[in-house]
Amino acid sequence: xxxxxxxxxxxxxxxxFAQTPPANDSVYQAWGGKAGIRAVMDDFVPRLLTxxxxxxxxxxxxxxxxxxxxxxxxxxxxxxxxxxQGPPMKLVHQDLDIGRRDFNALVEILQQAMDAxxxxxxxxxxxxxxxxxxxxxxxxxxxxxxxRR
Numbered sequence: 001x002x003x004x005x006x007x008x009x010x011x012x013x014x015x016x017f018a019q020t021p022p023a024n025d026s027v028y029q030a031w032g033g034k035a036g037i038r039a040v041m042d043d044f045v046p047r048l049l050t051x052x053x054x055x056x057x058x059x060x061x062x063x064x065x066x067x068x069x070x071x072x073x074x075x076x077x078x079x080x081x082x083x084x085q086g087p088p089m090k091l092v093h094q095d096l097d098i099g100r101r102d103f104n105a106l107v108e109i110l111q112q113a114m115d116a117x118x119x120x121x122x123x124x125x126x127x128x129x130x131x132x133x134x135x136x137x138x139x140x141x142x143x144x145x146x147x148r149r
Contacts, residue, residue, distance in 0.1 A: 025079035027130065030123035034082060037074050041067045044113035053105035057096055077130045089137040099141040 031037050045067045048054045058066070075082030086092070107128070114124045 027123055027126040028075065028078035028080035030126065031074075031078060031119060034071065034075050034080060036117070036119075037078065037080070038067070038071045040110075040113050040117045040119060041070045041074070043116050044110055045070070047109045047113055048106065051105065051109055053102065054109060057098065057102065074127065074131075078127060089134050093138045094140055097141045098139055100139055102141075103135060103139050 028037075031040070045063055048066075049058050049061070049063065069084070069086045072082045073084040073086065076084045110128075111124065114127075119127075
């Protein structure tokens with residue numbers, strides 16, 4: 001539960017941080033390089049496609065392409081030698097009506113995949129911190145509660 005709270009805090013505060021390139025490759029190394037990242041994505045993608053909270057967002061998605069794109073993206077964000085060549089996050093997600101709850105479900109599923117592949121907790125947090133700025137590019141739906149603020 002504490003991990004979920006930490007992830008939500010990281011992602012909720014994402015707008016306060018500027019997205020900057022990683023200063024080092026410590027997260028990349030802790031994940032086992034590109035092969036380790038791919039192993040997590042090979043666990044993560046099937047979970048996304050079968051979890052009822054996230055499956056609707058991925059119903060027309062090519063599983064292999066998604067795993068490859070995510071591998072390159074996380075590899076780059078972790079400070080590895082990869083270069084994400086996919087479309088911008090804002091463009092991909094703009095018409096999907098993704099809310100904070102949906103995004104948090106995805107993070108929870110990512111945590112399950114990281115645990116399943118034995119990614120150390122500190123390396124999980126390191127990756128989540130690097131991915132957190134994407135929150136503002138992915139979440140597109142504002143709830144009534146958010147509108148009242």
